[in-house]
Amino acid sequence: MSDAIDRLEAVIRARRAADPDTSYVAKLTAKGRAKMAQKLGEEAVETVIAAIADDRAGVTSEAADLIFHLAVLLADLDLSFADVFAELDRREGVSGLAEKAARPKD
Numbered sequence: 232m233s234d235a236i237d238r239l240e241a242v243i244r245a246r247r248a249a250d251p252d253t254s255y256v257a258k259l260t261a262k263g264r265a266k267m268a269q270k271l272g273e274e275a276v277e278t279v280i281a282a283i284a285d286d287r288a289g290v291t292s293e294a295a296d297l298i299f300h301l302a303v304l305l306a307d308l309d310l311s312f313a314d315v316f317a318e319l320d321r322r323e324g325v326s327g328l329a330e331k332a333a334r335p336k337d
């Protein structure tokens with residue numbers, strides 16, 4: 232796991248119980264999971280808009296917001312990027328097209 236992700240997860244865990252008047256993580260945590268999910272969606276849309284505008288600096292900034300808000304949501308679910316990367320490891324070497332073709336048909 233990258234050091235930056237490890238540090239981000241540690242600070243989010245530490246700040247969840249902080250004073251919402253002095254901590255954005257605590258403020259968002261107090262608002263609940265639906266608000267966290269909403270913020271994640273907003274940051275995803277902002278990343279999409281920057282990408283369509285070919286705004287590389289914008290994508291970099293919005294992607295950082297996106298990853299931060301994903302980390303806040305994962306923490307609320309007692310999940311971490313280790314869980315996400317373990318899933319990516321499990322998928323390694325499996326073509327996305329082959330995986331989709333093998334899905335049960337409804």
Ligand SMILES: N=c1c2ncn([C@@H]3O[C@H](COP(=O)(O)OP(=O)(O)OP(=O)(O)O)[C@@H](O)[C@H]3O)c2ncn1[C@@H]1O[C@H](COP(=O)(O)O)[C@@H](O)[C@H]1O
Binds near residue numbers: 239255
């Ligand atoms: N990486 C981040 C980070 N990225 C983005 N943000 C904040 O995320 C918010 C999202 O931006 P918006 O403009 O959408 O927020 P907003 O307008 O307040 O949102 P709404 O009220 O409209 O929902 C902003 O307040 C950003 O400052 C972050 N806030 C905190 N961190 C990390 O979390 C740590 C702990 O932060 P605190 O909990 O604030 O101490 C910091 O030291 C950083 O390492």
